[in-house]
Amino acid sequence: MNLAVIGFGNAGGKIADRLLAFERETGRSLSAFAMAVNAAAIDLEKLEEIPEAKRLLIGQTHEQVKGRGAGADPELGAEVTRQDLNEIERALDGVPLHAVDGFLVVAGLGGGTGSGGAPVLAERLRETYEEPVYGLGVMPGSAEGGRASLNAARSLQSFTNATDNLMLFDNDAWRSTDDSIEGGYQRTNQELARRFVTLLAAGEIDGSQVSESAMDSSDIRRTLSTGGVSTIAYSEATVERETRKSQGLLGRLSTNGHDEQESENSDLPMKIHGLVRKAVQSRLTCPADVSSAERALIVISGPPREFSQKGIQRARQWLEQETQSVEVLAGDDPRQDADHLSACVLLSNVTDVPRVDQLQEQAVGAQDSIDDQAATREDEIDELITDDQNRLDPV
Ligand SMILES: Nc1nc2c(ncn2[C@@H]2O[C@H](COP(=O)(O)OP(=O)(O)OP(=O)(O)O)[C@@H](O)[C@H]2O)c(=O)[nH]1
Incomplete structure (x- = not known):
């Protein structure tokens, strides 16, 4: 986009x-x-x-x-x-x-x-x-x-x-x-x-070959067209140098410094699914109840050899269940030279956002004390500048 x-x-x-x-x-x-x-x-x-x-x-x-x-x-x-x-x-x-x-x-x-x-x-x-x-x-x-x-x-x-x-x-x-x-x-x-x-920026090509399931800006626009407020989930895993060089061979993915040795071809669907789950269960840009989202969109970004359509579909189905929404789009965003694989999830029109409730509560309290202070301020100034028995006259 x-x-x-x-x-x-x-x-x-x-x-x-x-x-x-x-x-x-x-x-x-x-x-x-x-x-x-x-x-x-x-x-x-x-x-x-x-x-x-x-x-x-x-x-x-x-x-x-x-x-x-x-x-x-x-x-x-x-x-x-x-x-x-x-x-x-x-x-x-x-x-x-x-x-x-x-x-x-x-x-x-x-x-x-x-x-x-x-x-x-x-x-x-x-x-x-x-x-x-x-x-x-x-x-x-x-x-x-x-x-x-x-x-x-x-x-x-x-x-x-x-x-x-x-x-x-x-x-x-x-x-x-x-x-x-x-x-x-x-x-x-x-x-x-x-x-x-x-x-x-998913879908804006950087010279990498575009895949058939590549995300494009119309998918993002559609997901955002709900109105309301949205939040974003994100998770990434480093793609180790050997994996980047040796396409199709045994690869190593490192997540948070913990390396796992896995067979690339058989485990990629699980890795992608795991990355999406981890994103949604991690800190969102604004914490919200995921199940309250109206629509969602998953973008898997990184070197195309790390993609798995099966994994993306599984992640999409899982998110459909989590959000109880039929409107979950998923696609990839090939970045040939990226040194990591990432999952980014847009949760659009979330309606259960506790932080907003908390903010409003704090705001109502602030509004009340501003009103109270305004109502008594004149009297307080008067009391301060006037002597106890009000015997002095202003000049
Ligand atoms: N994430 C983030 N939040 C910031 C940053 N700077 C300020 N904020 C937040 O933005 C709010 C608004 O601050 P500013 O952007 O400085 O205010 P302003 O819109 O320029 O308005 P005035 O300074 O009142 O003219 C603050 O209350 C902070 O919560 C920043 O660099 N990053």
Whole structure:
């Protein structure tokens, strides 16, 4: 699939940047166009892959923003985006519409610019273009507090409504206690890029011979056409050097450092099936109950000699049972020079997502305490600046 990728806000820009880097590192092709939009000049300067000409600063003339961001206020993020929509649209004139299958708007949901602005842009894109508009929304960690949860829970509603499908990544599920904030983001952005690029770039050939059961962009589009929110599962196994060189002979697959010596021809179906099971049972980009998915899609990616149609079919049948859905597509994505075999599973329109419930709970609590504080703040200020018996007059 080829997409026009727009990173909105700080997290959105950094993640779009990482998607491009991952494409370059793995020789995959996902973004036919990439751009970053932000209300903070300093964030745009830090990007490495998105060319300067494709970085757009919005809200420069807005008196509360002036190039310094939306200060975690999504209303302000939405307002400056609406104000500068024409300028954003002019920048999008560069999108090669003949070569893209859709748009992907990427944003962190816990701040102001991305949280408020990304849904506004997505809505406009849907009004203007016929191509589908997908979102990639990053949910804040619960430790970020009530304000971030409130922003995210509200943005989740508008972003889901404004897109054909909102794919989620949950920072809470991917946070590690050993990480510094920025170091943690670098690590999680890499994991995020691995999953999204492997899945969405499937079918975009890199010179490898295309197989009959190759995944193509229409399969991905169909799976994403459910609306709602989606999550992605991923698992990989290293293909050892001997296996890569000696096609058809005894091969060694190493998973998580544990080598298994197996007969390649007879065991490949089991390996592929095992890889898909392991993916679905591992950490998803946003944890969800797999059985609540409306549709699913499996992409097996790696050197074609490691593929097994029997294995892919078995994995598909297994996932059909797990999701209780008849809409499970499966295919391969040949990457001749890859040093690993991977299984990527898209679970589309998942409706049982405990993290969303938790986020909403935290958001409602935050909204209540903001309202309570607002109601008593005037009295508290008054009490502070007035003496006990109210004997003093103001100057
Ligand atoms: N996964 C990931 N999440 C990030 C990263 N940076 C920020 N976030 C998340 O994104 C949320 C929004 O933060 P930003 O993107 O900095 O905010 P913004 O959209 O630029 O909005 P303002 O700074 O308020 O103008 C945060 O609450 C974090 O949860 C990142 O590099 N990776």
